[in-house]
Amino acid sequence: MKSAGIISVGNELLSGQTVDTNTAYLGRELLCADVQVTRHWTVPDDLDAIAEALTLATQSCSVVLVTGGLGPTDDDVTRQALASFLGVDLELREDLLKELRRFFKSRGYPMPQRNEIQAHIPAGSQVIPNDRGTAPGIKAVFKGVPVYAMPGVPNEMKAMLDRVIKPELLAVSGHKIVVKKLKCFGVGESALVSMLGRKMRRGRNPLINCTVDLGVITLHVIGSGTTLQEAEFLVEQDLVFLHKTLGDLVFGEADETFGHVIGRILHERHETLAVAESCTGGWVAKLITDVPGSSGFFKQGWVTYSNESKVQLGVPKKILETFGSVSEPAAEALALGVLKKSGAQHAISVTGIAGPTGATDSKPVGLVFIGTASEQGCEVKKYLFTRDRASIRLRAAQSALHQLWKGIIL
């Protein structure tokens, strides 16, 4: 596996105005091109600082990726720094200038003078076309080490990486890489890592990495082989092991969310869903409707923040008075009320104490009841989440979808 160095260019990264998400993205994606990032520098928009990082990076890594500093302003000096590092001049490329003028014309206004600099690249370098913006990428080679300079704008960088750079790196590596992702929920990251033990050790093939987003863990299984078949076989073996070990903690693949997998099942069965949520305050509905096409199965939602609104949905006042709104009977009545009121085949109810206030002696912050109902009946589960309000709300919302999903896959 080759080693890569990343250089992030931009004052805004060092002053903390922008969080650098490109570097983590590149780290993950390059592993899928048989390249491991071993060093990373963040430098200001400064000729000497960029050139210095280029010197260190080309000395210690077998490929170098630079992001940022290719814009049209005086602050954007990556192309000059690269030229000076290579010991060449910047050259005007007429084809790039023409392309830039065309880009602006297509948007209905003439090219500003200052954008002309973006038609210049270091003599002897190659252009990496940018179909999403005005800054072309640049590929240079220094003492046998390829240096790729890309814009810092994430979607422009990602497109160049996918279309040009990853294929080039894969071609050079001689290996075939197969990547599969599994989406997991219902377990903490460290508990999951313990469950997988030595399968997750560094340097193993396939490599199993994990990332966490919105409380959902993604396992990346990256297999490498001399043939595609070999890589696929290795990954498939691991997938069998992962499914067996993790069971219904695995709910999806690739970039699927609960919204996708629940939507697919309900869509196939021509069934619909409605939700009523209290402590999650709309987050369950938001997660479902993040998915394009969710209007096909999601009928409606209620955010029942007041007791009055719970009563409107059919929760008996008596239950609220006797057990309180955060209780198993309230969650059950709410789920059944939603089922009836919406006419959907499936209903979710969530009621809990997100904190920081609202706890009582018998009901701590983090206590949440989740109900899932269908014509088969209603199931209510009790959860106790820890940490802060945002974390409790998020885990309650995802747990509600997890509980529904487990109920409908049977």
Added chain:
Amino acid sequence: MKSAGIISVGNELLSGQTVDTNTAYLGRELLCADVQVTRHWTVPDDLDAIAEALTLATQSCSVVLVTGGLGPTDDDVTRQALASFLGVDLELREDLLKELRRFFKSRGYPMPQRNEIQAHIPAGSQVIPNDRGTAPGIKAVFKGVPVYAMPGVPNEMKAMLDRVIKPELLAVSGHKIVVKKLKCFGVGESALVSMLGRKMRRGRNPLINCTVDLGVITLHVIGSGTTLQEAEFLVEQDLVFLHKTLGDLVFGEADETFGHVIGRILHERHETLAVAESCTGGWVAKLITDVPGSSGFFKQGWVTYSNESKVQLGVPKKILETFGSVSEPAAEALALGVLKKSGAQHAISVTGIAGPTGATDSKPVGLVFIGTASEQGCEVKKYLFTRDRASIRLRAAQSALHQLWKGIIL
């Protein structure tokens, strides 16, 4: 202003399993301690790599901050690397060992053997206490350059920075720093930067930086003076200018969201709010209920994804048939229906096309109507948002709150 170098330690940062948010946080916070971050390195959990970065950092910066690699596992080698860089041995500190044992005892189990390494620090270094975890921080001085090593866990790092490191750096700087934040919405970042012109130039005092999160722009005004009064005066002058220039694009201060500022106004007036949202699918309610105590003014919400659910709230079928659900009359009827049904004094309705599908010849993706209603009547505004589904939904949700806020501050 002193210059700082940051060294982030961890294989998980280079493989992209974790996005490094600590560095941007440090960049912002150090500016508030009269220190500018000028270089940043990310290195693997490797003795030589860490020592090499320490060498470069102490040569080029006047203070160095290291995050990560202080855990109890074999991978965590920052303290060994620091000792070897300083040319000293690791020393067992009995007081730290006692503290560690106490920490584990308080959590109800004995200290694992491997945690003993966390009671070791390089000879001659100082301890930075950690009241949130097991890894003490370390302060060393190399050729007059202070080096602070902190855990990578964000909340542990932030506590050490606030309690120990920022006060030390401020004491050394001799300057007094005053920081105020303004929250802005309703304008793009580059348009806002243009409006502020040279006030945002680098090196100015006060320094005005901006960050963007969830579509909301935060302006950080950082004033420096030889006395607190001087710094305060400079910042106040800028705040007057900013309020005058930006008008009702500024909706809050410090860490306020629309939920906070709307909640404060409604709370004072003993008024309540209800919402019905279609394309935002619960996001408006979620943003409101992110705020602790929102149950004091937020009565209830409806996610009216189906036409049926809009009719339930009082939108005449005739309107849906004649104008469609994404229309000014539908948004108006929905807002008025919510007002009536909920008994709240204020109502919001949102209906639009979040895409990627659902557009018609006359109604493009991104078209959103937002209604705000009270006993004073109903106002409906038309918006056309660009970009992807998530971005359209987020901006629609924040715009709904912005529209409500503008209506109630009058």
